[in-house]
Amino acid sequence: MSSPDNSLTPHLTLGIGLTYVCLIVLVPMAALAIRMATVPFHDIVESLNSVRVISAFKLSFGLSLLAALANTLLGLPLAWVLARYTFPGRKVIDALIDMPFSLPTAVAGIALCGLYGPEGWLGTAFERIGVQIAYTPAGIFVAMLFVGLPFVVRTVQPIITNMDFSLEETGACLGASRWYVFRRVILPTLRPALLTGFSMAFARGVGEYGSVVFIAGNIPEVSEIVPLLIVSRLESYDFTGAGALSLVMLLASFVMLLLINMLQRRMAQ
Amino acid sequence: MSIDVIDVHKEYSGTKVLNGISLSVKTGQLVALLGPSGCGKTTLLRIIAGLEHPDSGTVLRDGIDLRTQRPGERKIGFVFQHYALFRHLSVFENIAFGLRARPKSIRPTEEQIREKVNSLLELIQLDWISKRYPDQLSGGQRQRVALARVLAVSPQVLLLDEPFGALDAKVRVELRHWLRERHKDLGVTTIFVTHDQDEAMDVSDRIVIINKGYIEQEGEPDNLYANPANFFVCDFLGTVNTLEFNGKKLYVRPHEITLSATPGGLEATVTAIRTAGQMVQVALVCNGSPITAAISHADHERLALKNGQTIYATPTVQREFPL
Incomplete structure (x- = not known):
């Protein structure tokens, strides 16, 4: 918004906004980059170039992507049901959706571990059909699923609530099937929100630590995620190694979110 | 194609919205459902379209019961x-x-x-904006696009819910004349809902006046205006004065009152005069209650009316309604 009578206001708000973003977001990231700039390049490459590191990266990004995808597919019908239908227990479910937001991640981790662990009742049930969840990538996936769900539901739900019902009715009156209306009317309307929810769930999955480490088992090259690797390097005073991992993680996350943002902008046009 | 609505009832959580509506619309007619907001007219339209289901009663199209047909199958x-x-x-x-x-x-x-869409774009005179998006259109253009979209599937009956409600006054009048012309060309049976009596009078062949879920009266616009069946219809279709005259309660429109300087009729005091318009509007107080008379500019000059002046009002019609 611009106010022609007081040209100072937009500059002031812009200034405050930028300063805030710099202090909170940019400076810490820059500090990391500057610190790493003093380290010889081949040292960085060396500390990254191991099977253990590469498999951790694959695991972190691959599973986050997978979990975000699953959350988008499952979150859409969940958001739909919560926005469109009234049924007993709806308010409770609606409140439960926010739990992963508010729960300390370690609590979630312990709860998931108890549930899916070898002693837990879901864990033993899966064990009977020959599937092990705890201490495998599947466990990490479950944890990421848990923490990412509210991002999708909470971004999509208000769009569904505010969606003009007459759009669907128009489709029906024009003879379109429900599936056709969903594909050509509803989905395009929800697509930007779905993409936002997806990218937030993905980002959360990549950065997730607390809820993953308990259930993951952290077996090198099998179920060890990058954030854990960073912590373990810090614990052994390998600051260069930890910094190198962090830098790659930072760049990769930034590029991915940038790509999603660009995709979103293109869709909005 | 004709539409018959037979004894339709509809209730929403205990509130009766439609109380046994029966209505026949003949092939090619242009009918207005007119009533105040909340009278049930939109619900009736949605029931005809199949977007709502009546609690009892049914809708026929050319004698075919539509109850089992989904909205997209009803033509x-x-x-x-x-x-x-x-x-x-x-x-x-x-x-x-x-x-x-x-x-x-x-x-x-x-x-x-492509052929069909292009011919419709020509019909709505918007072939030059076929590549634009709805957000880039004016209200009147959007309305015409919505109309073309529905005409593309060649419906036998057209239902319009408050078609001019969201437009500004000038566009509204233009568009309703345009719609009237298109209806003449296409001859599609059309039912539209409105709360604006001018719009209903201007566009439709027949008006159905609905109030509180009942049909109050239906008929040709001129006939309804001249011969309203009850006070509601009389009041809804225009201004009406309630007068005590010769011991009878009369319902008289402003132009159905003559004013005279010579004693006779009802004694009244002039409280305001408005000369802008085709008729001169004279506000009067008669036996303590306000009434409005509409007289010609010629009469106004002859009587030389002034505020506070005493004048004699005589109704020219003897319209009564049973209470």
Whole structure:
């Protein structure tokens, strides 16, 4: 918004906004980059170039992507049901959706571990059909699923609530099937929100630590995620190694979110 | 195609919205459902379209019971009050929607679709904006696109919910004349809902006046105005004064009152005069209650009316309603 009578206001708000973003977001990231700039390049490459590191990266990004995808597919019908239908227990479910937001991640981790662990009742049930969840990538996936769900539901739900019902009715009156209306009317309307929810769930999955480490088992090259690797390097005073991992993680996350943002902008046009 | 609504009842959580509505619309007619907001007229329209189900009663199209037919099967087109255009689709694709949505076996070819859409774009005189998106259109253009979209699937009956409600005054009048012309060309049986009596009078062949879920009266616009069946209809279709005259309670429109300087009729005091318009509006107080008379400019000059002046009012019609 611009106010022609007081040209100072937009500059002031812009200034405050930028300063805030710099202090909170940019400076810490820059500090990391500057610190790493003093380290010889081949040292960085060396500390990254191991099977253990590469498999951790694959695991972190691959599973986050997978979990975000699953959350988008499952979150859409969940958001739909919560926005469109009234049924007993709806308010409770609606409140439960926010739990992963508010729960300390370690609590979630312990709860998931108890549930899916070898002693837990879901864990033993899966064990009977020959599937092990705890201490495998599947466990990490479950944890990421848990923490990412509210991002999708909470971004999509208000769009569904505010969606003009007459759009669907128009489709029906024009003879379109429900599936056709969903594909050509509803989905395009929800697509930007779905993409936002997806990218937030993905980002959360990549950065997730607390809820993953308990259930993951952290077996090198099998179920060890990058954030854990960073912590373990810090614990052994390998600051260069930890910094190198962090830098790659930072760049990769930034590029991915940038790509999603660009995709979103293109869709909005 | 004709539409018959037979004894339709509808209730929403204990509130009766429609109380046994029966209505016949003949092929090619242009009918207005007129009533105050909340009278049930939109619900009736939605029941005809199949978007709502009546609690009892039914709707026939050419004698065929529509109860088991879904909205898309009824050959009835519905235009929503706010047009419900698909924002992410261009004008062209909006109009083509109904044709593209058909199952493969009866879907027209790409060429046929283009031909049909282009002819409709010509009909609505908007062929130059076929690539634009709904957000880039004016209200009147959106309304016409919504109409073309529904005409693309060749409906036998057209239903319009407050078609001019969201437009500004000048566009509204233009568009309703345009609609009237298109109706003449196409001859599609059309039912539209409005709360504006001018609009209903101006556009329709027949008006159905609905109030509190009942049909109060139906008929040709001129006839309804001249011979209202009850006070509600009389009041809804224009200004009406209630006068005590010769011991009878009369309902008289402003132009049905003559004013005279010579004693006779009802004694009244002039409180305000408004000369802007085709008639001069004279506000009077008669036996303590306000009434309005509309007289010609010639009469106004002859009487030389002034505020506070005493004048004699005589009704020229003896309209009474049983209480």
